[in-house]
Amino acid sequence: MSEIVSGNTRKESGPNGKYLGSAFILYLNYFIHGIGCSLLGQQVIKEFLAGQWGTGVEKVTMVAAALGLGRLITLPFSGPISDRMGRRPCALLGIASYALFFVGIAFSPNMQVAYIAAILGGAANSFLDTGVIPACVELMEPKSGLATMLTKLFISMAQLLLPFMMGALAVANLPYSVLMYVCAAVILVIGVLVLKIPLPEKKAAGAAEGKTGDKADSFLGSLKKAKFTVESVALIAIGFTCTATFQLWLNCAQTFGKEVAHMTDPGMMQTYYSAGTIVAIFVTSVLVNKFLPVRFLAIYPAIATVMLVLVYMIKTPAICMAGAFVIGYSAAGGVLQLATATVNDLFPTIKGTITSIIMIASSLSNYTILSLAGSLGAAKGAGSVIILNIVITAIGVMLALFVNLRYGRLAGKEK
Template sequence: MNKKYYPSAFILYLNYFIHGIGCSVLGQAVIKESLVEQWGVGIGSIGQVTMVAAALGLGRLISLPIAGPLSDKMGRKISSLIGIASYAIFFIGVAMSPNMWVAYGAAILGGVANSFLDTGVIPACVEILEPRSSLATMLTKFFISMSQLLLPFMLGALAGANLSYNLLLYVSGAAIIVIGILVAFAPMPKAAKKEGEKAPGLLENIRNSKFTMESIALIVISFTCTATFQLWLNCAQTFAKDLAGVQDPSIMQTYYSMGSLAAIIVTAVLVTKIKGVRFLFVYPLVTLITLVLVYVMRSETMCYIGAALVGYSAGGVILQLVTATANDLFPKIKGTITSIVMIMSSLSNYTILSLAGTMDSASILMMNIVITIVGVLLALFVNLRFKRLSND
């Protein structure tokens, strides 16, 4: 692809820097405390913020079935701009929310934003960087991890200046509006279409495909792996502060992001020599051992180590590897199978975090351990049967 589009790709990727803040900010202990105070419901109602975070998954779940087709029909720029506008409303809406339900509605739009960015930005960048599609996809995770790495320092700077944490939300909303203006004027490549070609619909592709027990197990892993890292992102800091005596749990976000960045780099190298499906078992197994140690030891040191290890083994590339493996198994319906994987991921985000909002931090971590065990067993099954599955 002509290098003249490279600046456009960079502008598009900046959306994922802001997205990294959007998908993590509600999991920060200080943000939770600030919001419940803003809503006037008391520190004992922190679970309400977790339920608001769950609404991100609901918004994604609602919009995913239409976001992809709209991107294909109306173009990547339109899809990206819808995502950008929705994200601006999310940030400003949460910052101004007088109660949980206003924030909940804003969070649904945050999920919508995620869907339209995924179906607008990612295909556009893949088209710009062809044939390096893997690099194009991995760069989205890189920008997310970079902002998550910096997030605790942003919060620390606000605290040091005695400023409201809502300022971060307002600045993020303003920043993505500026990015949206740049996207509106950025040149984009036109996706190639065959004359008279009509792509089959989602349901038609599902009916015409052969789903085995192994492929279904693989798809379910997208549910379990999402639950694992979302529960950690949104609830681990509360556990660390309440039960492990961690004075500044926001630092855990930095360790998590460092682990995530390391996973992107290391796995990108290893996956050229080792089948991606192998990591679907090894990485969750590491996560499981880590979660058990954090639960049992309940120490500050173990919480920091755990954050880095969970960031590496759960928050880095597992969902991307599930998507890539599913695409290998269903090469003729890549778009459909990707939608199915992401719908399962969004369903996990919504249901599991909604449930977590009604539980105490120790019970949430135990639930995370149980879900991760299920993920490990599913991955073991898929690995044992993968050779036969890939030959079908």
């Protein structure tokens, strides 16, 4: 499991320096995405928008759910668009959609307009995931694990700075809509840069063709050509389980801390969680250059499982704080990105489509597992949600162990 990646197994020693500037500009999209995916979850933003719409704060949460709906609607065809038309057009679609999202939310006179804007925001996420991630993987070959981890870094940096941005607006006595308009303007500037940066377009075009030179298929056609094995399906399922782990913690752990561990300030768990995530990004970005990314798909969820068991059994404020840091590190610190990198390595001719598949699994996890947790928590209490998290995370560990045991065979067959 601790197999070191030998230099003899790689044809290249590192990414082409010619494209590092291009990769940085593409990653800037994920800084804006970090703001976009967190914006509707901020309490002050919720209150601001509720006042703007003349409705209750809970309606903002309903609008935020439309982000997931937008992802699910567009993921089945955003990947094939990336594989057939190239990474640049797909990324530009994401950029345009995000600009419309920010302007739509800022301008929205009611919940209905905001809901449509949120669907566009989810679509933007899909196009960025299937355009920017494969592009960066190609730009930074053979360091695909590092390429995907950097998307998480830019998201986390934005989420870390977002409270300070909102605080600055409050001090300046400016409406929070100013931040949304600024984000729209910035991502449009990034879009202009994306139009101009050099990208390996021939590689993108080649990715849109099979070995026979035929044009890329539709989403279903690409799936038929992918020749999925039990191992690759298990790998995609990890996208579901790893998302469930950190989403359940983010949405339910503070309730456990307050009701079961009797914490006076459970909100502090978020600070520790974010710190763990950022530490993981830096540590893992170094480690993936020495070890196969697939190894972390088993190690990190195993750490998370042990930590969840300790939190459930000990039930103290101190263990909840420690748990927040460890779960932030082991569950939200890049497992989904590493799973994405691994499936991109296994299916090099349909990177966009395969990214769509794993992100669909992640989006389904957001919706189904949180819905189940809401019903379970209401019926049996916060502790039952921790148990649910333990079970799902343990399943993820078993899937990852299976993939690791068969990885050599899978890579040899699919690549």
